[in-house]
Amino acid sequence: MTGAALAFDSVACLRGGRLLFEGLNFGLGPGDAALVIGPNGVGKSSLLRLAAGLLAPAAGTIRREGRLSLADENSALDRHVTLARAIGFWVGLDGGEVCDVARGLAAMDLLHLSEVPVRMLSTGQRKRATLARVIAGNAPLWLLDEPANGLDTASLERLEAAMVAHRQSGGIVLAASHQPLGLIGAQTLALTAA
């Protein structure tokens, strides 16, 4: 996972003719993390979508090295297939192996549900499955949008442990959350209403 990087250089974000933020600068290298905070509607999710390349910045440049994995409010897991197969599809696209699926499921304590269809999962379990998909993806750059939403205490601890392990192996975490998420030594990007 060496050489992963994410850098924003005076980035501005315009959504629906409304300026959400401008002049945003930050840089993340291997092992770094940043926590995006701010009130609702200030552009936290848009910042993550910019970082993922799903939105184009209105001004400024975004530099990204290495593969990325995005966890937003959509689990993007096919509802009618089993959890293992749904995550396996994405792992296959990422060029991973079956053991990666098991590793992701184990990290979020979902191994016992791996043969259950995704539509039978509860909201919290689906959130954990979304995070398991990110962990199984083996991408150096994690973009997590409100990863703690709907998680119980034990799952939150598992998420924190996964993020620590990910950073120790040279990965990057960019998370938008109202909770600290145990990201020790993380930059804080506070967005304020423009």
Added chain:
Amino acid sequence: MNAFLLLVRRDLALGYRAGGALLPIAFFLLVATLFPFAIGPDAKLLARTGGGVLWVAALLAALLPVDRLIAPDRDAGVLDQIATRGISDEIVALARIVAHWLSFGPPLMIAAIPAAALLRLEGATLARLEAGLAIGTPGLAALGLMVSALTAGLRGAGALAGLLMLPLAVPVLIFGAGSLTDESGSGLKLLAAASLLLVAIAPFAAAAAIRAGRE
């Protein structure tokens, strides 16, 4: 290329699960069964008009799943996830065209055999119908996907899709039905041209629509 095959396989599995091959076949055969009731049992009239009716039925069968080719995956974040993996929207659109065609093109060609018997079509007409369907249905699949991408996320997308798609399918219909009585084969060539044009522009048009929907 491996990613392309994975996408096609997933889309095809989804298509078959949602009624895939059976629904177009049932629809197609239903039209072929109903038409003689409406026209009457005049074998000559049926044989003369039957091929054209089957072309209209094929066009409508291609339209059946248009509302679920793009919109559900767009809403579930699947298209975003694919995009973050560096796979272009054009590849996604092309994979969906292939999967959509596989889920109704070959099944329709099989269903055309009993349908031709119901409508008293001659062997030569059936052969030309099969050739025309083989050439024309990829164009219909491409058109269906393009319209599906354009209408994804709109209210009443299903009805709007029909209004958008049917006029654009007129060239395929004219040349497809026209080739049934045409001995020279030029009808099939024009059908191939119309179909090829649709297949060539659809991935780019659909990808542009998917990108525009992301803003």
